Amino acid sequence: MTQTALPGLVTPPKLPQDTLRIVPLGGLGEIGRNMTVFEIDGKLLVVDCGVLFPEETQPGVDLILPDFSYIENRLADIVAVVLTHGHEDHIGAVPYLLRLRSDIPLVGSQLTLALIEAKLQEHRIRPLTLTVTEGQVEKFGPFECEFVAVNHSIPDALAVFLRTAGGTVLHTGDFKMDQLPLDGRITDLRHFAKLGEEGVDLFMSDSTNADVPGFTTAEKEIGPTLDRLFGQATKRLIVASFSSHVHRVQQVLDAAAKHNRKVAFVGRSMVRNMAIAEKLGYLDVPEGLLVDIKNIDNLPDNRVVLMSTGSQGEPMAALSRMANGDHRVVVGDGDTVILASSLIPGNENAVFRIINGLLKLGADVIHKGNAKVHVSGHAAAGELLYCYNILEPLNAMPVHGETRHLIANGKIALDSGVPDESILLADNGTVIDLHDHQADIVGQVEVGFVYVDGSSVGEITDADLKDRQVLGDEGFISIITVIHRATGKVVSGPEIHARGVAEDDAVFDEIIPKINAALEEAVLNRTDHTTHQLQQVVRRVVGTWVNRKLRRKPMIIPVVLEA
Numbered sequence: 001m002t003q004t005a006l007p008g009l010v011t012p013p014k015l016p017q018d019t020l021r022i023v024p025l026g027g028l029g030e031i032g033r034n035m036t037v038f039e040i041d042g043k044l045l046v047v048d049c050g051v052l053f054p055e056e057t058q059p060g061v062d063l064i065l066p067d068f069s070y071i072e073n074r075l076a077d078i079v080a081v082v083l084t085h086g087h088e089d090h091i092g093a094v095p096y097l098l099r100l101r102s103d104i105p106l107v108g109s110q111l112t113l114a115l116i117e118a119k120l121q122e123h124r125i126r127p128l129t130l131t132v133t134e135g136q137v138e139k140f141g142p143f144e145c146e147f148v149a150v151n152h153s154i155p156d157a158l159a160v161f162l163r164t165a166g167g168t169v170l171h172t173g174d175f176k177m178d179q180l181p182l183d184g185r186i187t188d189l190r191h192f193a194k195l196g197e198e199g200v201d202l203f204m205s206d207s208t209n210a211d212v213p214g215f216t217t218a219e220k221e222i223g224p225t226l227d228r229l230f231g232q233a234t235k236r237l238i239v240a241s242f243s244s245h246v247h248r249v250q251q252v253l254d255a256a257a258k259h260n261r262k263v264a265f266v267g268r269s270m271v272r273n274m275a276i277a278e279k280l281g282y283l284d285v286p287e288g289l290l291v292d293i294k295n296i297d298n299l300p301d302n303r304v305v306l307m308s309t310g311s312q313g314e315p316m317a318a319l320s321r322m323a324n325g326d327h328r329v330v331v332g333d334g335d336t337v338i339l340a341s342s343l344i345p346g347n348e349n350a351v352f353r354i355i356n357g358l359l360k361l362g363a364d365v366i367h368k369g370n371a372k373v374h375v376s377g378h379a380a381a382g383e384l385l386y387c388y389n390i391l392e393p394l395n396a397m398p399v400h401g402e403t404r405h406l407i408a409n410g411k412i413a414l415d416s417g418v419p420d421e422s423i424l425l426a427d428n429g430t431v432i433d434l435h436d437h438q439a440d441i442v443g444q445v446e447v448g449f450v451y452v453d454g455s456s457v458g459e460i461t462d463a464d465l466k467d468r469q470v471l472g473d474e475g476f477i478s479i480i481t482v483i484h485r486a487t488g489k490v491v492s493g494p495e496i497h498a499r500g501v502a503e504d505d506a507v508f509d510e511i512i513p514k515i516n517a518a519l520e521e522a523v524l525n526r527t528d529h530t531t532h533q534l535q536q537v538v539r540r541v542v543g544t545w546v547n548r549k550l551r552r553k554p555m556i557i558p559v560v561l562e563a
Helices: 094-098 110-122 189-198 219-232 246-258 268-280 293-298 318-323 348-360 381-391 403-416 462-474 505-525 531-550
Strands: 020-026 035-040 043-047 063-065 078-082 106-108 129-131 137-140 143-149 158-164 167-171 202-204 237-240 262-266 304-308 336-339 364-366 430-435 438-444 450-453 476-483 490-499 555-562
Touching: 020 167, 035 158, 043 143, 078 143, 094 110, 106 110, 110 129, 110 268, 143 189, 167 189, 167 430, 189 381, 202 381, 219 246, 219 336, 237 318, 246 262, 246 268, 246 304, 262 268, 262 293, 268 304, 293 304, 304 318, 318 348, 336 348, 348 364, 381 403, 476 505, 476 531, 490 505, 505 531, 531 555
Parallel strands: 043 078, 078 106, 106 129, 167 202, 237 304, 237 336, 262 304, 336 364, 476 555
Antiparallel strands: 020 035, 020 430, 035 043, 063 450, 137 143, 143 158, 158 167, 430 438, 476 490
């Protein structure tokens, strides 16, 4: 029977000698926050350290981090952080980990480390780094790491093969098997086969597209669509994509050059990342093609392409601000906007809101739903099956995906011949021990959400977010009352102030006599009353009345003073 996450917290046993412990701190049951901790012989190795972007139910939150509490008392035991590639959901939380210990070595490919170093510079952290390439083998304490080239929607992605006394693990990171990639760098299946012959005790594979049959479309198929759209456009073109999607940006640059248009990068992360990619040779920019955003007004509309951030509906990103009329770029009638990206689960409403806003401004909006302007960076079911058959792993642990993706990946593992009892469907915080070629779930540790809100990290709680939702959805009522200490009679007030509850505060006149009567009764019935108890009386009276009369459940803040 497939091993599944344990219900509730179960303290794992002491780690036996020559046993490899694996604890995912993020990335399971969600798309983002990818982080896995490996432990053996008292040392820890971390693979990836990413962020999760907030949903509408988390108002005011900027980022969500993995919960570091599992390792915060063992930071000195961390021998390295291996970064599989440069996407935010795999590197975005590194600055927050390095705030706790700044000299943890970061290991990754050239582009991955360049992107994280630029991010760390903003946090005023100078990291220790080690650049690795495919085929390279490095030893970090009791962990031997061999790196394998994989194809993804960002250059220089790597899988990592761990050799330890407890067994071997292949962690793919994010990958797909594009056979005709733009940069010619394919997922190295020959290397996979070699590792399979050596023996893979545990296969931890990307699950994002495990429920998609067949094979992921090749990136090169986007080119003809962009060429057609660029040829048809009569005014400005605005293309939105991830700020790290170098391949997509390259296709936009190629199409712009062919159709005699200039390109301006829009959005701080887009400008920064593409400058890095060009400097390192991952982005080929024809001479004279790029212009500064400040100079686009000097060009005819049919000569302009804006390469922008904001494809996921991020409220402060360039495209969102354009749709809201809050950007120096004013989208107008006849402009063409291309959303060259996928929809990350949870972002649908925000993206559709932008699409609707752009359409109202008169733009022609092209997206994945009506044109082939995006292909996924993740392996579909057919590609995963190939990998299982090539590697023949003894155990499988799907990672990187929502629950439905993990289950679909587990079924592929089963179809390929992995024994049912050797398939582990884990949650964040599930503790897995690997020993003598067998992987078992042995415990469950507590991991929560760590919210970044402005300059605060981890100070915002789920209760705070619930309060924000109530304020946003139901409104706010404050009641200030001064009563006579002995009689309970109202000396002043009640003064009722409401926001977002009713159109006219006069509607609350009806409840004032009820508040007065309830307070007087409470004081007469209890000579040892406290102001807190009286405030609760007011809260119940107002809450019951508002719920019955207005059909709302606002936040109620009663203040009772005694005179």
